């Protein structure tokens with residue numbers, strides 16, 4: 302079941318892909334969780350906004366369980382994802398970490414969220430119409446001294462060789478270009494969509510936060526890659542073509558159909574030269 306979000310994406314339908322991405326991103330994001338928790342006090346309350354399948358909250362909970370404990374609040378508008386995140390975080394939380402699940406829309410001014418020492422929002426702000434207003438709302442969840450950290454932008458993942466033996470070389474570049482067109486239309490189609498013609502660090506400052514900084518987390522899974530990586534790449538390529546197919550030429554659509562069909566000799570799942578290489582950008586600021 303899809304929850305109440307602002308675009309026309311069926312988030313519940315994305316569960317398998319979100320879970321795979323969580324597993325593949327964990328090694329790169331564990332140090333990010335440690336770094337962010339190191340910037341707030343003991344026994345913090347951490348709110349994961351748009352938590353999806355809960356991958357980052359699992360890392361927060363693990364780190365808190367190793368230290369002095371704390372509270373992890375999961376907030377998502379999609380019931381199925383919130384339930385999955387609760388299950389995943391519950392498995393690692395132990396006695397010292399309290400886990401709270403909240404079903405809600407991050408733009409709801411009446412949202413009843415405990416005062417937070419750390420608010421984390423990854424890949425969700427770009428799905429609301431007024432991103433600047435949403436940042437202000439999230440900043441308003443912080444206690445004085447608290448940190449708002451968002452993961453937005455960065456370098457798009459690459460996973461395919463340049464030549465695949467089917468279709469024209471350079472398919473991945475064209476998939477990414479098509480996806481960028483999809484993104485543009487997705488943003489324009491969100492009710493109440495507002496332009497934000499500047500970058501996230503400035504947006505954090507506009508939201509009243511201080512000591513704003515950005516850093517990157519490298520996602521690097523070299524070829525030949527695991528079975529999980531192959532499965533993820535098959536999903537990702539199929540999803541790009543499905544969502545952005547109208548911006549692809551017919552021969553590229555045909556190539557993707559062959560690459561994602563387990564009965565095809567060109568099936569990506571049979572390759573030993575897939576990889577995952579990209580970077581997440583993290584931007585954070587503190588409430589004084």
Ligand SMILES: C[S@@+](CC[C@H](N)C(=O)[O-])C[C@H]1O[C@@H](n2cnc3c(N)ncnc32)[C@H](O)[C@@H]1O
Nearest residue numbers: 306312351352353377378379406407423424425
């Ligand atoms: C791209 S996923 C990101 C999931 C996770 N944070 C990650 O980085 O993998 C976006 C998530 O935000 C949730 N979401 C989208 N719009 C929301 C809103 N307005 N309020 C709360 N959650 C929202 C979706 O249900 C989904 O779980």
